[in-house]
Amino acid sequence: MHNGFGTESNEEMNLSADEIKVKANELYKVKNYENAIKLYSRAIELDPTSPTFYTNRAAALMMLKRPKDALNDCQRALNLDPTSIKALLRGAKCNFTLGNLTEAERWYTNILNAEPNNQQAMMEYHQLQQVQEYINRAGLYLQNGQFPQAAQLIDRASSYLDEVPTKLKIMKGETLLEQKEYAEASRIANEILRGDQQNPDAHVLRARILYKEGDNQKAAAHCQEALRCDPDHSKARILLRKAKSIETQKNAGNEAFKRDDFITAYNIYTSALEIDPENKNTNSKLYSNRSAVLVKQGKLVEAIKDMDKALELDPTFVKVLKRRADAYMKLEKYTEAVQDLKAALEIDSTNQETRRELRNAELELKKASRKDYYKILGIPKDASENEIKKAYRKAALQHHPDKNCGDSEAEVKFKEIGEAYAILSDPVKKQRYDSGADLDGPNCGMDFDSVDPNLFFQMFMNNEGFPGMGTNGPRGGFSNFGGFNPREFPRQRSGGYHSYGFQY
Structure with missing residues (x-):
């Protein structure tokens, strides 16, 4: 005969309900709860009017962590004997462990009203x-924003x-949400909704998570x-209302x-930013979107300020890191650009485009x-050969030491101008x-420490046919001076720059 908990054996068929209960109690004492339940079930079949059989089976079910089944047995026992303290104690405990705290409190109150000194009831209560x-x-901690303490x-x-209980799960989900542990908070909300699609608090919890993650459409759907x-x-x-308003504005x-x-x-x-x-x-x-507008308007400095704010709120926003790096590049702030691109690669190391940009x-x-x-x-970086030549002539004339006697800075500048032209x-x-x-290296640069920059200037002016300088030397740029190497010319040791007879 099937009873939902087990089947009877040939031996049990010849025993009374009380005798089966005794054998079940022996199995319970040695922690053989599964077989004890089967015997208690057989005893109930033989005598369904005995509350003891139900309370005993409830005890075995509780040991197997089956509080819902145990609670059902306790309620059946109380239907037969409303004064059964054992049934009340075990039922109260079942309600407690099931999270039915209000109901558990009612059961413990009934026990203590009947037996004010019941030690087990007092302890569990x-x-x-x-x-x-x-x-x-x-x-209270949740209300005050003390989320770790609440958790x-x-x-x-x-x-x-x-x-x-669901109430406690919702509270835990809220603490996780406020601590930005969105994945775990979502797990809790989804777990509740799988068991109860009609739970409004779980829908709101899920909506709040999605809203915090920036998915306003799904947040609105859950609301x-x-x-x-x-x-x-x-x-x-x-x-x-907030989710719809922000999404509409965006x-x-x-x-x-x-x-x-x-x-x-x-x-x-800007208006959307003021909503929440x-x-x-x-x-x-x-x-991020507003910074893209500013970039389009050519307002790079203002755009970077908006990108800074975006990254303060979300340091892992790769798109903004790359956009800010591009703005820094345009502003020739290469150190900052390199830092942003390295940060972007730390977040997404597989992005080859970012690697090339870096x-x-x-x-x-x-x-x-x-x-x-x-x-x-x-001069600009796309200056022509003629523009480079004219710029050198103009700058060299302006900073020539003969024109800036005693000015050491002009002498350094004059030398740098020669280097640049070379x-x-x-x-x-x-x-x-x-x-x-x-x-660096052979034939790669110009060693102006081994040549007098005034000699360099003199040769350039002669080459250009500058009035008063003669017309010796081949035409064209300095690079065409017949394989001229400044290392072959000794530095002028005396006579200063005037020894070349330069006239203005």
């Missing part, structure tokens, strides 16, 4: 009160329970579901950006660490310089 105190204090008390309360379950759920209504800003209406886009993103200053993930995206930034940083010969001559007038050296290659 004290534990229940302790759990209730943990939960109440955790609620700690929730865990303490849960340690007493076989099944954590709407919560309101379907409970039309008076104020948290759902408030969050729905989309409007994006549309304005797409049609190149940058002023409108900027104003819309606490929504860090969404606001990080809004600052190599380029490092090259520009290397080039920037050397003398900027274009700046020295005051590199930029030679196509091979210019190409190496522009590419960032080292200029």
Whole structure:
């Protein structure tokens, strides 16, 4: 005969219900709970009117961590004998471990009203009160923003329970949410919803997580579901309004950006940022979008400020790190660009585009660490050969030591001007310089420590046919001086620059 807990054996068929109970008790004492349950079930089949059989089976079920089945047996026992203290004690404990704290309190109160000195009831009721105190204090900590303390008390309360009540799970999810542990908070919300799709608090918890993660559309959908379950759920209504408002504004800003209406886009993103200053993930995206507007307007310094704010809210925002690096590159702040691209690679090490951008930034940083010969001559990097020549002539005349007697800075500047022209007038050296290659080594650079820069200037002016300087020397740039090597010319040791008879 099947009974839901086991089947009878040939031996049991000849025993009375009480005799079977005795054998079941012996199995219980040696912790053979499964077989004890089978015998208690057989005894109940023979005599379903005995409350003892139900309370005994409840005890065995509790040992196997089956409190729901045990609670059912206790309720059947109480239906037969409402004064059964054993049934009340075991039922109260089942309610306690199942998280039915209010019901457990009612059962313990009934026991203590009947037996005020019942030690087991007093001890377990004290534990229940302790759990209730943990939960109440955790609620206060949540209200005050003390989330780690709230989580700690929730865990303490849960340690007493076989099944954590939904209310406590929601509270734990809220503490995890506020501590930005979104994955674990989502796990709790989804676990509740799998068991109960009609739980509005679980829908709101899931909505809050999605809202914090910046997914306003899904957040709004969960708020709407919560309101379907409970039309008076104020948290759902408030969050729905915020999520819809931010999403509407963000989309409007994006549309304005797409049609190149940058002023409108900027104003819309600014308004969206004012809706909820606490929504860090969404606001990080809004600052990112607004920075893109500023980049389009050529306002790089302002754009970087918005990128800074976006990264304060979300330090792992790779897109913004790369955009800020690009802005730094345009502003020739290569050190900062390299730092941002390295940070982006730490977050996403597989991005080959970022790796290429980093190599380029490092090259520009290397080039920037050397003398900027274009700046020295005051010319753009795409200057023609003739523009380079004219710039050298003008700068050299301006800073020639004969024109700046006693000015040591002018002498240094005059030497740098010569260096700049020596590199930029030679196509091979210019190409190496522009590419960032080292200029050290044989035939790679100009050693102005071994040649008088005034001699260099004299030869250039002669080569150009400058009035008063003669017309000796081949035409063309300095690089075409018949294989001229400044190392072959001794430094002028006496007579100063005037020894060349330079006249203005």
